[in-house]
Amino acid sequence: MGAAIVPWHARRVRTTDEPPAVLAEDVSKTFLDHGRRTTALAGLDLAIEAGEFVSIIGPSGCGKSTLLRLIGGLIDADRGALTVAGQAPADGRRAKRFGWVPQSPALLPWRSVRDNLTLLPGLNRGQGRGPVADDEIDALLDSVGLAPFADSLPAELSGGMQQRVSLVRAFALRPPILLMDEPFAALDEITRADMRFLLLDLWRDTRATVVFVTHSIAEAVLLSDRVVVLTGRPGQVADELTIELERPREHGLEDADAFHHHAARLRASLNKAADADGGPASDVDGTVQP
Ligand SMILES: Nc1ncnc2c1ncn2[C@@H]1O[C@H](COP(=O)(O)OP(=O)(O)OP(=O)(O)O)[C@@H](O)[C@H]1O
Ligand SMILES: [Mg+2]
DSSP: OOOOBOTTOTTOBOOOOSOOSEEEEEEEEEEEETTEEEEEEEEEEEEEOTTOEEEEEOSTTSSHHHHHHHHTTSSOOSEEEEEETTBOHHHHHHTTOEEEEOSSOOOOTTSOHHHHHHSOTTTTSSOTTOOOOHHHHHHHHHHTTOGGGTTSOGGGSOHHHHHHHHHHHHHHTOOSEEEEESTTTTSOHHHHHHHHHHHHHHHHHHOOEEEEEOSBHHHHHHHOSEEEEEOSSSBOEEEEEEOOOOSSOOTTGGGSHHHHHHHHHHHHHHHHHHHHHTOOOTTSBOOOOO
């Protein structure tokens, strides 16, 4: 069979018959909390191809974390169809297809850095890739400059170092899909800039599909193949921006005209999405002034 034209996005021509890494069609999610209904997402359509790095950006409370939790099979959609490599997300979760990088590192405080990486939950239960070999852990720690801290406890590391361990942990099992929810939001700007390039290095070696939630325009442009802009709650896709910057993305790219052009486009799109909803865009940080 030849390449199929994908109906949900007129600009994209697929060159594979494999199912997309993530396919959401008309997905809605409403929460019921103490009798109050909150519709987080309504009628969301999104397709992400295997190996794509896609950022999700949008106003606070528009359902970004909810979308990640739906993709990761932690919660179910009320309406619409959502598949991960053609499977139900819950099956993907059971098959350990996902790596998670939350906003704060969530390391086990009583375990050393090494044990946080080797003793991944459920690793020895015959699922996934099996235990991570010691030399592989050493190589990963070395690649993020943490080899001397393999036997330290998390409390002995800075916040940035802990988040590096969290990144390595997510990549250690080489999951096909990485779900990242504002993983660098709690870090200072300099550490954050380093972490972005570290992430790109790790990703380049694995080519996992990444779904990356961020409030930073600069981060979205620097990292992504494509940025998906959500409207205010209930979130749905307002716009998509393909980032046509060559890889590998190098330090200093943020100063290039092409970078500013993309950032300006993305900012305009965010403002439009927020205006359309009548909500504020003020929670989108303004680290880039195009
Ligand atoms: N378990 C839950 N129970 C009730 N309401 C929820 C639950 N999870 C999320 N919500 C609501 O759904 C909406 C979307 O939440 P979500 O956390 O997905 O937003 P977000 O885009 O990630 O926001 P932020 O940028 O602030 O992290 C919010 O109004 C939130 O209060
Ligand atoms: Mg969130």
